[in-house]
Amino acid sequence: MIFQYLLVALLSFVIIYGTQWPVPYERVTNRPTNNPYCQAGLISFCPTGKTEDAMIYAQDDNDIIEIFALKKPVWSFKFGDLMAKFKIMHDALGFRSQQTGQNWTMEWYELDQLFNCTFPHVLQNDSFIWCDQGALCVYNGIVDSMWNGSSDLSMLKKVAQISGKNYNTWASWAVNDNDTGVYYETWTVYSDNGPNSTMYFDSYDCASFVIRGLNQLYSYGADILPNIHLNYTRINIYSYEPELLGTYDQIVQNQTLHQDFLNFYHNFDSKKPSTGEWIKSLIDIYETFFLSRRFYLYYNNVYWYMKLKQPAPLKISFNEIPITSLLKMK
Template structure:
């Protein structure tokens, strides 16, 4: 490479300049890469792994409905004999059924959970992964005034809740309760261990799927009740479970379409950039005017007009803020099938 840059003769002065430029670039570049740039992201990025669940700010409240009010505490999940038999059920019900009945089923906006029936004892268990502070708070931050300055306060955590019993009426009336597998007690015990570890390492909820367009690149995957159920079934399969391939299950996604996302800062650096902070405050302030996440979903057509005008959205993922340059059709609700794990052994 040096021989191609340095050619002595009548071009000596030009080549000396080239050589000096070469030295400057290759001397400074390593420092520039380590101090002023970040590696190019891999799409879609993996959800950040934590070694423990972060403490939530006391400011964050669950609201009227507390998280997992009848859930079994850590270490109190019943263990079964390794040779016991359990039936595994996929369960679905409309989101906010307690408030809207089957209204959101008409839009295919469904909440997902898993049920277990212990054959030997007759006991039933429900397990569902959902937000600690309700969906709206996991999707948009609060605008909080601290020392006369505006801060973006996120109340965003999700976790698995396990409690005794299966409310058959709740899951069957407007949704789904269907057997998908039959597992041993050994698989169940190992799955519960996985769940406890998963609760510590993946504490955050993510509402949105972000794609380049229908059927195109995925920029960000969701991390919600549906994606947890899909991961849970895959984990059971890895532990030795076989699934009924005649069962077909669809899952809800709320998709945003954009060009490749642009990193605008993390949870700390945005406070050193007044322009970016002002844009984020203005953006999230618009959505904080809504009464709830249900209001956002039910009035999605109104937001399509907003996307058409602004062509802009911000997403918070892995403690970083990303700017989305929206492209048509901007946003879409989908209810697509995800096959159950299939044996390859």
């Protein structure tokens, strides 16, 4: 009930005062239970990690914890370096204790894999189930072969170090960050591809965790190594100013809009029984992006309509930038 009041207040504010760009990512007070309908499919979430008290802490305040940037192609466990050809990469952080030699890995990613996190499942009664939670996976060890693959884009690179005491403060921050930031957001939405473009929506994904984590490590006293350059994958949509539609319950009041809404999301639903249905959906998806140039975006539990720009409304970016430009400098 409290959430409903807050949502109404948010919608009223937007109507009266306009929208803040980018729209702030909404955090929660407690992580909700993942719907049992949602299944990861190819591989379960965090198969080798700890399910309880997952965070790993430094054993000595005077220890020095080395910090590594990790990168590998998405779905490399199944497709090898295929996704690297499209510059679709997964990011994580690695840590090593100089005192004990222990090392460990932290990855924030989808509970139910990427496609399930990006689009809903459309049920027979025209309702939706979103499987869009992401979470932090913490496990012992850094598997060198995983991050130092054959792709030129793979990475296992030391980028910083921090005292054990300050690392432990950061680790507690990471637990809270994981408990309150629970929804995976695939898309970054801009007004255009130029240097002065407006960002409408920011992604919240594996790379976001690394950037957020490095920022917080820096604010807690981490020494950042000089001349480090990092790349992060963004899946960008270019749109005219988005139009707020509201909640699903508000959308169903307009029968024409509701039907178009269902048709749009049905094309992206990953649970399709036949190859023929998939081929038809791929054709419809192409038409959606490049011919009709429209998109319904789900963000912070409300829906937005976007009229996409031409000629290239969708683009994957992978720009190399100095690590210092990612940090909120002191």
